[in-house]
Amino acid sequence: MTRSFTEIRKRFLSGLALAALAFSLPLMGQEGQGDVTVTKGVARLIPIALSGFTGETQEVLQFDLYVAGFSLVSPGQGEWDLVSQAGGELEAVLNNVTAKTEAFHRSYPGGSVRSRAHTLADEVVEAVTGRKGIAKYKIAFKLDLGRSSEVAVCDYDGGGMVQLTHDGNTVAAPNWGAGRRSLFYTSYKSGYPDIYSHDLGSGARQPFANFPGLNTSASVSPDGSKVAMILSKSGSPDLWVANADGSGLRQLTTTREDESSPCWSPDGSTICFASRESGIPLLYTIPASGGSMRRLSTGGVGNVSEPDWSPDGKLIAFTHMKKGDNFEICVMPASGGNVDVLAAGEDASWAPNSRTLIFVRKDHYVPHLSLLDVPTKRVKDVVRMTGNCSQPSWSR
Amino acid sequence: MLRVIKVWTIALAAVLALASGCKKPAKNITPIPGYNSQTNTSVTAVPGDGLGTAGTTRRTGFTPPPPGIGGQFPDGNTPGSVTKTPLDRGQVPMGEGSRTAGLQDAETLKADTVYFDYDKSAIRASERAKVASVADYLKAHPEKTLIVEGHCDERGTDEYNRALGERRALSVREALISQGVSSDRITTTSWGKDRPAEIGHDEAAWSKNRRGAFVLVSPSGSLQ
Numbered sequence: 001m002t003r004s005f006t007e008i009r010k011r012f013l014s015g016l017a018l019a020a021l022a023f024s025l026p027l028m029g030q031e032g033q034g035d036v037t038v039t040k041g042v043a044r045l046i047p048i049a050l051s052g053f054t055g056e057t058q059e060v061l062q063f064d065l066y067v068a069g070f071s072l073v074s075p076g077q078g079e080w081d082l083v084s085q086a087g088g089e090l091e092a093v094l095n096n097v098t099a100k101t102e103a104f105h106r107s108y109p110g111g112s113v114r115s116r117a118h119t120l121a122d123e124v125v126e127a128v129t130g131r132k133g134i135a136k137y138k139i140a141f142k143l144d145l146g147r148s149s150e151v152a153v154c155d156y157d158g159g160g161m162v163q164l165t166h167d168g169n170t171v172a173a174p175n176w177g178a179g180r181r182s183l184f185y186t187s188y189k190s191g192y193p194d195i196y197s198h199d200l201g202s203g204a205r206q207p208f209a210n211f212p213g214l215n216t217s218a219s220v221s222p223d224g225s226k227v228a229m230i231l232s233k234s235g236s237p238d239l240w241v242a243n244a245d246g247s248g249l250r251q252l253t254t255t256r257e258d259e260s261s262p263c264w265s266p267d268g269s270t271i272c273f274a275s276r277e278s279g280i281p282l283l284y285t286i287p288a289s290g291g292s293m294r295r296l297s298t299g300g301v302g303n304v305s306e307p308d309w310s311p312d313g314k315l316i317a318f319t320h321m322k323k324g325d326n327f328e329i330c331v332m333p334a335s336g337g338n339v340d341v342l343a344a345g346e347d348a349s350w351a352p353n354s355r356t357l358i359f360v361r362k363d364h365y366v367p368h369l370s371l372l373d374v375p376t377k378r379v380k381d382v383v384r385m386t387g388n389c390s391q392p393s394w395s396r
Numbered sequence: 397m398l399r400v401i402k403v404w405t406i407a408l409a410a411v412l413a414l415a416s417g418c419k420k421p422a423k424n425i426t427p428i429p430g431y432n433s434q435t436n437t438s439v440t441a442v443p444g445d446g447l448g449t450a451g452t453t454r455r456t457g458f459t460p461p462p463p464g465i466g467g468q469f470p471d472g473n474t475p476g477s478v479t480k481t482p483l484d485r486g487q488v489p490m491g492e493g494s495r496t497a498g499l500q501d502a503e504t505l506k507a508d509t510v511y512f513d514y515d516k517s518a519i520r521a522s523e524r525a526k527v528a529s530v531a532d533y534l535k536a537h538p539e540k541t542l543i544v545e546g547h548c549d550e551r552g553t554d555e556y557n558r559a560l561g562e563r564r565a566l567s568v569r570e571a572l573i574s575q576g577v578s579s580d581r582i583t584t585t586s587w588g589k590d591r592p593a594e595i596g597h598d599e600a601a602w603s604k605n606r607r608g609a610f611v612l613v614s615p616s617g618s619l620q
Contacts, residue, residue: 172554173558230555236566276563321553391554
């Protein structure tokens with residue numbers, strides 16, 4: 001049906017090789033090296049028609065399918081028709097126009113209008129592409145209210161926002177624990193940056209790391225058993241790792257310069273992070289059990305930060321900090337190398353489908369959250385909220 | 397590898413240069429209390445510093461990095477080895493009493509705010525007199541402790557800037573220590589780009605936001 005991202009990339013590989021060669025020539029890591037122009041092909045949109053849906057249901061379906069890489073067309077014009085069935089509750093038929101077959105006929109009782117529409121959208125995505133949908137996942141982010149910033153959680157489309165902290169100070173870097181049951185984040189509640197763990201079921205929270213100096217950038221391993229973080233108690237902002245219950249703290253890096261923004265490979269064996277060890281920020285990996293720091297090539301793009309490893313292990317998204325207040329979201333293979341520049345923005349976090357990113361976009365210096373479908377490079381802002389939104393983390 | 401060595405050489409030279417008038421050889425630039433420095437009795441340590449555990453108890457105090465973690469680093473440094481500890485690079489671990497409680501004063505040393513170059517944490521020559529002035533002040537007021545706040549301009553991502561701001565604060569701390577201020581009187585914090593001194597999107601504002609600011613702490617109950 002639709003070509004996968006990998007197939008698309010294969011198709012453009014020959015053209016890419018020359019571009020990549022030319023691109024790798026500039027000296028590594030120079031500041032202000034200007035625009036990065038290497039781009040890969042764009043995936044095909046899947047044409048689908050919606051019939052008979054109204055109001056909030058229609059809005060949610062249009063949003064979810066757009067973000068999932070569909071194009072909305074008139075009935076009969078697409079490869080798929082999604083038809084609302086009359087009735088009090090949400091009921092729909094999905095027809096494969098090309099094959100002239102019915103893919104499914106389902107009803108969605110219970111739950112809110114938005115929740116039911118998200119469920120239907122996820123099932124359309126799965127029926128058409130074979131991929132699991134992402135419309136029911138949550139986003140944690142930093143909500144800047146001006147006088148203070150707080151941790152907040154919302155649906156992936158920006159709906160249903162709930163403010164989680166009321167510390168009246170500054171927060172940073174929320175990150176989901178395994179199973180979406182807890183959040184780790186930095187709060188300056190004590191006057192200093194400390195890492196807290198927050199149980200979303202009971203609402204209870206406690207300091208996780210509050211050593212002298214900096215405690216920040218908590219990143220929970222995919223199995224939930226470990227937490228990577230940046231601590232400066234050694235006299236430099238270094239990468240440390242501990243068990244999720246706080247035991248077994250170990251220092252992984254000992255550079256003089258600062259490390260930041262750790263993230264995990266899906267098997268939990270490797271941590272990717274940014275370091276200024278060479279004098280400018282570049283990406284590195286290190287075994288989570290300790291070992292050597294290894295440079296990860298970002299294909300000639302210097303000044304990079306905030307890496308995030310896709311849940312399928314294949315890709316790493318990161319931010320290219322161009323000189324001037326000007327950032328770009330980039331994606332490359334997890335082994336490094338060919339960089340795909342996707343959009344203006346910063347601080348991307350992967351969805352569980354390893355295809356969609358949530359990131360921060362700025363309008364006249366006001367940061368807000370936006371979604372990016374990597375294969376089609378389509379960008380869609382989430383519902384705008386009161387307050388500046390940044391540092392999104394996608395629940396997995 | 398050569399490049400890495402060169403970087404450290406420059407860093408070491410910078411630290412040496414900061415110790416203005418200091419003729420001591422390189423090995424003496426870190427006359428520093430070790431990992432197990434005592435809590436300064438004139439200040440109150442914030443209880444429970446350290447890593448929280450799942451239960452109700454929390455580890456207190458400072459845990460030194462366990463030796464032997466990790467392997468060879470690209471520059472040949474082995475973490476925890478005897479011959480090349482982080483101290484050789486001018487880094488000064490925090491002591492137990494590094495977080496102090498008391499009355500905070502961000503005004504007295506405001507004129508000594510240290511400004512940094514874009515994306516750099518080294519203290520530039522123009523700022524060294526300010527560090528010396530702060531060192532003199534602390535020597536004259538032994539009852540006070542100091543928080544060095546690191547800040548960044550907006551041209552970096554959030555967590556990158558939080559780490560860079562801390563690195564800047566630590567550079568100022570190291571410079572003060574090299575001028576004879578006891579390490580357990582100085583703690584650091586980083587606000588990244590969260591608390592700009594100037595709102596603006598040009599170099600005029602950015603240059604004021606890349607800074608290390610000084611907050612004096614007097615023991616609770618004292619109005620000195």
